[in-house]
């Protein structure tokens with residue numbers, strides 16, 4: 001996984017509550033049996049103009065299409081960001097587009113975990129602090145970049161604001177070091193083996209026979 | 216120390232607590248579907264890893280496949296066939312059990328996981344699908360996850376996570392006529408917002424929950440994720456036990472007796488404390504319909520879109536405006552009488568046998584209004600068969616509904632079949648998100664009987680008028 005230590009970038013505000021993963025990437029944009037190339041589908045319902053269901057060009061007023069935000073790598077948003085469907089494609093679309101961090105007033109539980117697995121930083125801040133960052137960025141999006149420092153758990157808006165944030169310590173450790181989380185867990189293979197054996201003995205009713213209908 | 220139901224299951228599954236505050240939690244079952252299952256298995260194989268315990272991994276096809284009669288691997292979703300064939304090939308390669316398209320056990324994952332008793336009380340069950348919380352109705356931890364976590368679960372038989380906070384929602388009182396579990400959960404979300412249970416696992420409890428049959432409990436738990444809960448669950452009781460008895464994957468003989476003994480202890484201790492408690496008197500719950508673009512935009516059917524001056528902040532005002540704009544509504548506009556173009560009864564929320572019966576009771580002897588496209592998709596092959604045995608298919612088709620093959624169908628638009636732009640649809644599903652049922656389609660969530668009433672009326676209608684007239 002790509003490590004996250006310190007990142008500086010343009011932040012784009014999309015100040016709505018409950019931005020669900022269907023908005024982040026509509027299911028119809030998940031065209032191939034693959035995790036890659038999903039950036040084009042990011043916010044597809046908002047980013048393009050349509051004739052019926054045909055895309056006919058960019059929606060000029062959508063924030064990520066505006067020249068000042070085209071290279072945004074941070075999103076600012078409202079409550080419950082990434083609620084809804086568990087599709088990890090939402091995270092893959094964001095990272096493929098170049099988003100490294102999202103600052104919001106809370107996240108959908110599954111989305112938050114998906115972020116942690118893909119080097120995307122999900123930061124919770126209270127509404128008034130997000131509003132302060134939004135004002136700062138909107139004043140001059142290209143010049144007023146945000147700096148996110150995961151080594152010190154701080155978001156800095158030039159010398160105007162500096163906010164502390166906290167994130168799950170396990171996610172933080174994985175992100176800082178860019179660790180593969182399956183390899184990390186497999187360090188405890190012996191514990192898992194021991195546990196599974198004892199568990200199956202104590203809960204024989206929960207154990208399934210080997211599958212019979214495959215071949 | 217007194218424990219909650221969730222504690223009892225979670226703690227029993229902790230393999231190891233790590234210094235960083237997370238735990239490795241043992242996973243009993245993994246369920247895959249063709250939308251993401253093939254990607255997960257392919258990626259696992261590419262990284263040189265194996266499914267650790269194929270006996271505990273199951274798969275089906277529900278999201279992408281067509282639901283037209285006579286369907287096969289070909290899909291209306293462009294490129295959809297590849298998802299189906301990849302699921303099949305990777306399932307075979309990994310040696311897991313697949314309930315394929317024409318298998319009599321086929322259906323929506325959360326349905327068949329319960330019907331086959333693959334999920335049992337006290338288990339930790341994961342699936343790369345957010346509505347896995349449906350299975351909490353059996354007294355299990357139903358845990359919706361992403362693809363990476365799904366690979367983790369298959370490779371390690373565990374997930375790594377921090378234990379969530381806990382919320383109890385106490386339901387008392389008796390449901391009024393025309394009110395169902397769907398109305399209960401929409402009412403709850405409408406009252407406390409779509410993030411009301413954020414960071415919490417929630418237990419539904421109280422006399423009004425005990426009174427619900429199993430199918431209604433599935434509906435309730437299904438929408439825990441729309442309340443932003445980690446999951447939702449209900450303590451197993453005698454209804455749960457008799458539901459499971461004799462089902463294909465349920466334990467038998469001594470193992471069944473041991474299981475039942477274990478399950479009877481699976482309830483929150485009287486002294487157990489929750490981080491948060493909410494109470495609802497269900498006699499206050501009306502037939503409920505959504506007006507907007509989030510499940511939190513839920514109101515009594517006799518109500519309407521909100522007046523802008525009821526917004527408690529400028530942000531909420533902007534949210535109302537945006538939602539009404541999308542839905543083609545004006546502030547204060549009543550819901551009853553709003554003309555509809557589509558009616559859909561289906562999904563893991565509300566397409567079980569009792570749902571179809573309640574809709575059929577409204578449809579019997581009536582016709583779907585002209586110009587309304589009405590579709591019923593039973594959630595599983597078994598539901599469909601049971602409904603046909605009772606002649607419900609005749610009631611549906613007789614009234615003008617299409618009668619489909621099981622699958623997710625029009626619950627969501629994957630690029631194939633959808634209701635068109637600006638079409639207004641009343642739907643028994645769980646998400647009224649923008650574009651969910653097709654680009655720019657307008658979705659109103661409601662109970663199956665309310666959907667049937669709207670289909671007949673040609674507009675959003677009060678289901679009670681149709682039930683009383685029929686009685």
Ligand code: SF4
Pocket residue numbers: 277278323344346561562563564622623626627644645
């Ligand atoms: S029926 Fe709808 S909500 Fe349920 S699993 Fe299928 S797509 Fe998801």
